Amino acid sequence: MPVQAHIKEHPVYFHRFDVLWTPTALILDSSGIERYRSEGYLPNLEFRAQLEIGLARIAFMHKQWPEAERRYTAVAEKYPNTSAAPEAIYWSGVSRYKATNDHTALGAVADKFKERYQSSVWALKASIWSH
Amino acid sequence: MAVKWNKDVDAALAEAKARNKPLLIDFSAAPA
Numbered sequence: 001m002p003v004q005a006h007i008k009e010h011p012v013y014f015h016r017f018d019v020l021w022t023p024t025a026l027i028l029d030s031s032g033i034e035r036y037r038s039e040g041y042l043p044n045l046e047f048r049a050q051l052e053i054g055l056a057r058i059a060f061m062h063k064q065w066p067e068a069e070r071r072y073t074a075v076a077e078k079y080p081n082t083s084a085a086p087e088a089i090y091w092s093g094v095s096r097y098k099a100t101n102d103h104t105a106l107g108a109v110a111d112k113f114k115e116r117y118q119s120s121v122w123a124l125k126a127s128i129w130s131h
Numbered sequence: 132m133a134v135k136w137n138k139d140v141d142a143a144l145a146e147a148k149a150r151n152k153p154l155l156i157d158f159s160a161a162p163a
Contacts (some may be wrong), residue, residue: 001152004136004144007160013140014158022160030151032144060155092135 027054027065035061049084051074053091060091066090086117090126107131 005013006097008024017026017034025047036054038047053093056071072092076085093109096102110130137143140156147154 001143001147001150001154002134002136003140003154003156004138005140005156005158007140007158010140011155016140017156017158018157022158024158026154026158028147028155028156029145029155030147032154034155049148054155067133124143 025051025054027051027058029058029062046082046084046100047077048098049079049082049088052078053084053088056088056091060095065095069095083120086113086120086122089113089117090122093126103129 006013006018020040021024023039023041025038026034027031032045035057036050038046038050038054042050042066052075053073056068056075056130059068059071069096072088072095075088076092079085079088089112090109093105097107106126106129110128111124113126118121136157142154143154146152
């Protein structure tokens with residue numbers, strides 16, 4: 001459900017959600033809890049990928065591990081050339097680990113980063129799982 | 132497909148809760 005808040009029309013919303021810069025996009029879950037925040041302009045494809053990361057984040061924070069893994073995997077596959085892709089790979093692996101308690105899921109993530117996105121911060125975060 | 136933007140956060144929050152849907156809030160300062 002999309003809501004638009006303009007600083008001149010709805011300054012109270014900016015204060016309420018601690019928005020100090022535009023554009024900012026927030027994704028809230030159905031309880032109204034903020035689950036994802038994007039600050040600053042992004043090109044269309046990057047922005048769409050970030051929105052889908054936000055939806056995956058909702059599933060993750062609700063401990064819906066298979067749904068979170070499915071959504072993160074979809075982001076990595078649909079938007080492989082965006083900055084969201086390595087983040088999605090990381091959290092997809094974490095979601096699988098959470099669902100299965102199988103630590104090899106984390107090693108598999110580290111292995112993926114040996115093939116691509118080596119310079120991303122997500123590869124660094126996964127490097128501790130490398131064998 | 133055109134996006135139908137809501138302007139009332141509280142109404143949208145209530146609807147999101149009733150329909151168990153997430154909410155996107157786009158904060159802008161762009162000229163109309």
